Amino acid sequence: MAPVVPSSQPWVEKYRPKQVKDVAHQDEVVRVLTNTLETTNCPHMLFYGPPGTGKTTTALAIAHELFGPELYKSRVLELNASDDRGINVVRTKIKDFAAVAVGSGGRQGGHPCPPYKIIILDEADSMTEDAQNALRRTMETYSKVTRFFFICNYISRIIEPLASRCAKFRFKPLSEDVMSSRIVHICREEGLNLDSEAFSTLSSISQGDLRRAITYLQGAARLFGSSISAKDLISVSGVIPQDAVQALLASCRSGDFELANKEVSNVISEGYPVSQMLSQFCQLFEVIVEANDISDEQKARICKRLAEADKCLVDGADEYLQLMDVASNTMRALCNMPMEFSYE
Template identity: 80%
Template sequence: MAPVLQSSQPWVEKYRPKQVKDVAHQDEVVRVLTNTLETGSCPHMLFYGPPGTGKTTTALAIAHQLFGPEFYKSRVLELNASDDRGINVVRTKIKDFAAVAVGTNQRKSDYPCPPFKIIVLDEADSMTEDAQNALRRTMETYSKVTRFFFICNYVSRIIEPLASRCAKFRFKPLSEEIMSSRISYICKEEGLFLDAEALSTLSSISHGDLRRAITYLQVIPAKAVEALLKACKSGNFDLANKEVNNFVAEGYPASQMLTQLLEAIVEENDISDEQKARISKKLGEADKCLVDGADEYLQLLDVVSNAMKAFSNMPEGFAYES
């Protein structure tokens, strides 16, 4: 089976583009920024548009491409302005970071490492007007050693003195075609199957927000596993059988269900070590059978039956009637 921690990382982060050129459906933004990055320098920037369209991803990708993993932590400050939005944050945390000068990288590196730092202010439209006015003076004072990236949904909420100092980039809502293409790629990487109707529905209900679509995609099988585990604990074989049928009908691979079921069981606090050991043993046997080409539905039923016996402390030789 896959390692227990394999799926603990949110897919939104796992599949976040690492380079500007990989950002989906923002061709004009990507073209301009790619040309800018070739010079190794950049102005203050303002990214605005609907949520889930790649604004934060683009800002972080620029920082990574300029500094690389070695200098990223020392050269980049990330703040969520909806939390850190008061004037005191501007006067302390932001000003202290912005005031420190950095030198040109003297060592050989595959990254430009220009002689300035970057402050990324996510959800900047949540900052108070006083904080924005204080930030204006900070930008003027330390513009030689610090660049500011503002990220917001509503550009009208950024005061004009800040907006006028930035290169503005508008991010468009993603089309269903682009959404479906990206979701299909993630499904392929994760071993999932979504039919055309389910894919279209997921793209539609996300309203152009790719982050929301990817989150929905990861949550759906997790809920199915949670329901299956609950059915096993109930001791009702008919209910457990129904959940297995639902899982198979959704088209999710049995191997994925076994992996996520193992993770769920390991994390459960109300299951004894002996019960966890019995169920984990059966999960391992079922996984080996699936690798050898066994029927997925029968293997899932076998796992469910043994899990129910473990939860009820019945001996392994006991058989449920179906």
């Protein structure tokens, strides 16, 4: 297999922290896991939180630091969402790997190499309930020789018997300061120039997801070269320009149905995803929520319509009709028109 050319390597992998202490913003997690590296006393672990906050990176880093490059392949089993992880896989592949005993351990090449293996189950919340139930017995039976690392976005989708067997670690969304420091480091290494507006825009559109921010940055660098503006980042991210969102909101405030229809049609014709528009519309709606000239009832009705439209889009409803429904009902609320017609 030919070696990977550094310049062609995704920056997400190129700048992925190799050690637990390098993981950003997760201070409590790093503190506990650093102690785990010193004592090699490692429980089953459950990492949960938003995407792009370092969950998988942390699990891989601690596994590499425990076993080193030589023992890693034989001591660590990684399974992610691309693998079939139904009950049959739990009963065969996972159980067979967990059951095999290892040596008594001892330091090798500066790594602790404790006498157990690690199974990393990424996106564990996508596992079926039957598969999760099948893991309960496996975890108990082979706990002396195997540790499980569960990684998920939603801890509510992990059955309680599994969650109660693990030490839980919540990964927080990254703050703008933390993300900026990492982005500055990457820009310095790659020779990129970003102004303050571009940094702020990148933080805003990535919403605390450092992986997404790095991906946007690399995409913009490939398209626009070393000097990257806020407009360049928006164009590669798929985020709808604020002008389009503001124009739709302004049409709702005007009370002109034809103008609102025109703006909705523009959104559809430009190919913008309506779910993204609703997400950004909700951000603008925060201004409306804080307005004193709109009653609480009107605010509640608009929020209800936004939620209903979002649910309909998930179920496959027509994008134009749902966005038109949100616009017309927002217009009624802002212009003190009746929100609903009564047929009684």
